[in-house]
Amino acid sequence: MRFSWRSEWPHVLLLVAMFALAAATWGSAPDRIPVHYGFDGRPDRWGGRFEGLFAMPLTAFGVYVLMLLFPASTPVAPTTRLRRRLRHPEARDHRVARGDPGIVVLAIQGGHVDMES
Numbered sequence: 001m002r003f004s005w006r007s008e009w010p011h012v013l014l015l016v017a018m019f020a021l022a023a024a025t026w027g028s029a030p031d032r033i034p035v036h037y038g039f040d041g042r043p044d045r046w047g048g049r050f051e052g053l054f055a056m057p058l059t060a061f062g063v064y065v066l067m068l069l070f071p072a073s074t075p076v077a078p079t080t081r082l083r084r085r086l087r088h089p090e091a092r093d094h095r096v097a098r099g100d101p102g103i104v105v106l107a108i109q110g111g112h113v114d115m116e117s
Contacts, residue, residue, distance in 0.1 A: 011064060014060075015057065015060060015061055015064060018056065018057035018060060019054075019057045022053040022054050022057055025053060026049065026053060029049050029052065029053055030049070031048065031049055032046045032047070032048070033046065033047055033048070033049060033051070033052025033053070034046055034047075034052075035047040035051055035052055035055065
């Protein structure tokens with residue numbers, strides 16, 4: 001999958017907004033910021049200003065980059081391989097008869113299994 005600004009601009013805009021909000025509140029943020037709360041609703045761990053303001057934007061950026069790179073490491077999407085296998089009527093009938101979970105995944109993702117052909 002290629003990077004396309006048409007599909008990625010909302011994600012990039014959200015990341016930029018997260019970093020901009022963290023940077024804009026840097027001056028007014030306290031030195032100690034609660035970063036974890038217990039079951040009783042009271043903070044049980046405190047972090048510095050950097051951790052409190054930039055932990056989430058940095059985590060979101062890391063996950064975004066991993067999601068961009070993951071499809072490049074997969075030669076063919078699993079649903080594409082499954083669709084290719086389902087084109088053969090004998091294999092398709094056998095898989096449906098035994099309840100192959102791949103058929104369920106394909107159906108959930110909007111795929112169509114035509115049993116008449």
